Amino acid sequence: MVLFPQSGSFSGQCARSIPSSVLKLSWQLRRRQKHLPQPPPASLPLSPQAPNRTSGIFKVTPVSPTMCQFLGVSEASRTDAVKKIWDYIKLNSLQNPANKREIRCDEKLKTIFDGKETVGFLEIGKLLSPHFVKTN
Structure with a gap:
């Protein structure tokens, strides 16, 4: 055989x-x-490690004075800023009930969003860009 x-x-x-x-x-x-479960290749580490997220939208950068006043911190990452803004929107029920993609701005949000009455949720990232100071 x-x-x-x-x-x-x-x-x-x-x-x-x-x-x-x-x-x-x-x-x-x-x-x-x-x-059967295969053993990991020798080149990969055996213990999972958290990826280092200190670049791009995860990078902590200085923010403008108006954003600093809204967030309460002088430096923030873009993801943290967006999370805090959404928390504020949900807490104060500022989403349009008929169109959930639309946010009705109160006086505090108008300072960040260039004085607009309503903002689409896809516009938030674009409207936040001038508030993040570029560093080299």
Whole structure:
């Protein structure tokens, strides 16, 4: 009986003389081996580490005085600023009930959003850009 290691199958003439129960067991064994958890490659670390998120929208940068007054901090990341703005919107029920994509600005939000009465939720990121001071 010859077993090819790369294919896991029996060779021609010998395969005909092997009982079908043995062939069935070999196929079941191969199927189970496919579903076993594989060890991680040696190049990957064994313990998961949190990715370093200090660039892009996660980078903490100085904010404008009006944004500083709204957030209560002098430096913030874009994600933190958007989260705090959404918390304020939800807390004060400033979303238009008929159109949830529209935000009705009160006096505090108007200082951040260039005095607009209503703002679409996709506009928030664009309207916040001037409030983040670019650093090199």
